[in-house]
Amino acid sequence: MSSAAAEEMKNGAKKMEKEELSANVEAEDDEEEDEAGDGAQAVDAKKKRKKKKKKKTEAPLVPHTRPAQDNSALRLVSDWKTAETVQTDMEPTIPIRRMFPDGRYPVGQEVEYAGENAKRKSDAEMKAKEEEFDKELQNARRAAECHRQVRRYAQQFIRPGMPLLEICEKIEGKVEELIEANGLEAGKGFPTGVSLNNCAAHWTPQTGDTKTILKESDIMKVDFGVQVGGRIIDCAWSVAFDPKFDNLIKATQEGTRMGLKMAGIDARFSEIGESIQEVIESFEVELDGKVHRIKSIRNLNGHSIGPYRVHGGKSVPIVKTTESTKMEEGEFYAIETFCSTGKGYVVEDLDVSHYMKDADAPVVPLRLKGAKELLYAINTYFGSLAFCRRWLDNVGQTRHLMNLKNLVDNGIVTPYPPLCDQRGSFTSQMEHTLVLRPTYVVEDLDVSHYMKDADAPVVPLRLKGAKELLYAINTYFGSLAFCRRWLDYVGQTRHLMNLKNLVNNGIVTPYPPLCDQRGSFTSQIEHTLVLRPMCKKIISVGDDY
Template identity: 55%
Template sequence: NSAGKKKKKKKKKRGPKVQTDPPSVPICDLYPSGVFPIGQECEYPSLQDGRTAAWRTTNEEKRVLDKANEEMWSDFRQAAEAHRQVRQHVRSFIKPGMTMIDICERLENCSRKLIKENGLNAGLAFPTGCSLNNCAAHYTPNAGDPTVLQYDDVCKIDFGTHINGRIIDCAFTVTFNPKYDKLLEAVRDATNTGIKCAGIDVRLCDVGERIQEVMESYEVEIDGKTYQVKPIRNLNGHSIGQYRIHAGKTVPIVKGGEATRMEEGEVYAIETFGSTGKGVVHDDMECSHYMKNFDVGHVPIRLPRAKHLLNVINENFGTLAFCRRWLDRLGESKYLMALKNLCDLGIVDPYPPLCDTKGSYTAQFEHTILLRPTCKEVVSRGDDY
């Protein structure tokens, strides 16, 4: 079973590599055959009319179609294994008293190694979200942010990996105080419900309705006050495309969504957010997340600083999301005006932190699922969630 027999890898080492602690060995070196762990494979749910989808598992045509996309599924699986190992490491070191910057940098350094970062071919798919308490999404610290993680915080760790633009978007919530356990349970259950309901030809609105039913069935008591957990109605899951985190379809987490159906071959991020607040988020705080608009073609820019910054973005991130810290580490400075210019021109879109009411708590769980022709694969599933 030695790696030497395989022509794939340049490694001269004999015997299979094992992961270090802390993790530093790239996933592709741990699996030199290029066969990566498969996620949780599920039969598709029966549709409303009672027709079962079991036939897909063995149907010859569907199996051929499945095999034809094996390289793509493999890229997702490699990125997912990196995600699992990184998040396991994060759970081992994340503690109250650490700065948010330190948490994100440790996570990202580990992620860069395991994914074997290589330009636009492999790397981090978007900045590390570590949104706290009433803030549900899109917070990552900018340089100089003094925020320190507290014992009573509810922190959503949302990070992404990719191989060849095949993105794993997967998130979990970290708490230290057990008083939040029921809130987390509600949201984990809601996300798993969304995953169970998802499938080829399933209407997006039906997934949202089931998620809401489950989430709202939970009552949680925090500091002597009882809340019915609310889904955050203006946040949702989404289809994922190559180098495109939001590919156009949204998976609601409340009833009343679109009747559009999920289709064979699509990839979805199924995520739910539960809140003790209003169940609605608004833009708040300083922006850290940005992403090039996928549909904007070539725009000639005269301003030298903006032109330079766009070149940096194109070379390093393409259409993947990035944050200010990532511009800093590339040696960029005094770029805020140029970045604003690119935003004003519609070339880059800002994604500010999204927060519910002050004093509320929000939790999130998220997985990436592959709607393969033969089965549904929860590719980012782990022993943890």
């Protein structure tokens, strides 16, 4: 049995002992009350009852200035600036939810959509959709704040000479502490990847591996995830100590920044990939006296992220393709880039450590009892989230190898082997998670603008007042827009119920005010032009504008 499972049994035993002790104390109290209840001592007996202990209140969090963090030991990892926070310095220990008791988490960096992806108007239902989407967004922001604090912490202790297993366990332990891990509701998003040198992705140490040590000559890709309510934050960066890797790291940093810049509603994946490749392959790196042209790893991609699915179904290429698919509003994406000094193409290599249950796998009758038990454990602890063999050990499935193979052979679980370029090459990675929030205006305030639908069908009206109002609209406005104030001017002062009847029958269309968020400011400028056969002419232009 694993240490985690043993600890769980130990805690359960302690809990039972406490419950038995509490029951005995209550029984003794009842006996004392019965004895004291006879005669005039009954009143005194009530006074002897033990007062319930008040729950300990948590000490209030005191804001303070968190000092800057020097990351100069790590190549091209920026320093953390001083900031006002309630989090503890050096090693963070306060859970994210306690830091933000109102449930509103830091926004991160908001970037306006560029070019053709600038604006999109919504229909009347978009306001409700935004409110629902905001719940998902707060889950993502809570997970993102945890990721930021954990990687700041990790950048303090990751140094040459550390076993990779220790690095992973410290990162994953801190994630569980700060996010207040609670089964599938909140916790780790996927196994911590610590892929070295020519290995680009999907490598994490197995249980007991103390021999794989981080060396000063290595370049390591640190890739870990945090999830809240199934919203996964997937971010990664490259760790190196030798300045010879600077350009290799810069290539993915700049490539990812380009991908983030190009991403937007209706952005085409082909254009994003082409822009990323152009940036990455503009870099060269000199290693041991030989100059290498840095290449995008053409068979690795960014990806969309779905609820409880780190790979949501869409791929964001990092090279030029003919892919015509577009990004859509409301989608979450991991924009990640990989580059290499080798072939720029990875193959499956080394022992498999990453696995994931196929959420769409068919129901297969399993014959092995152990395979059934393992599948139950996977469903309970991970669901459709990625996991590794080390995590199976942690939940008590220590003899899982044969059963795991059975689940893989039956198509229930998918293995994700390490992905490596040719031996002797070096790779780097940079990754951020973004969400494509819709930029729209919502219908707000009381309706004042209306217009008769010129194509409205003939509808028999029952209300006499509605017929009279329609006659007035046809007479004074036709298919021109009008407002309620104008209806008053033409004698239709008691029009509200009749106007509602015309709207309900599809004869008149309301046009509510369109507003951005409260507290913001908007501006407008407009001209009328006519497209003449020989030229277009702005016929409303004047000296003013």
